Amino acid sequence: MGYVLRVRLASFFAGAATASFIGLSVLYKDYKVAHESISQQAKSFHDSLDRRISVLESLRQSEAPQLAETTE
Known part of the structure; x- marks a missing residue:
């Protein structure tokens, strides 16, 4: 009986x-x-955020000379 129990366990x-x-x-x-x-x-x-930031920075750089021209 002990052997069978050990095999089962x-x-x-x-x-x-x-x-x-x-x-x-x-x-x-x-x-x-x-x-x-x-x-x-x-x-x-x-990557999507990087593209959006790049677009915003390029827009900002293109608007900066225009603002300088209008204030003079």
Whole structure:
């Protein structure tokens, strides 16, 4: 009876360890995909802001000489 119980417990713990490993592997892959998606969105948002700032700065530079001419 003791031997059968030990075999069952060993089999149970081996199965639990395997399931835990597979579960952690799936969670890790899901985490990496989510992290990549969020970083891509942040990069896209940052690039969009950089373009907007560049446009505003170019408008500001083109308006500066016109303002200097009108004040003189």
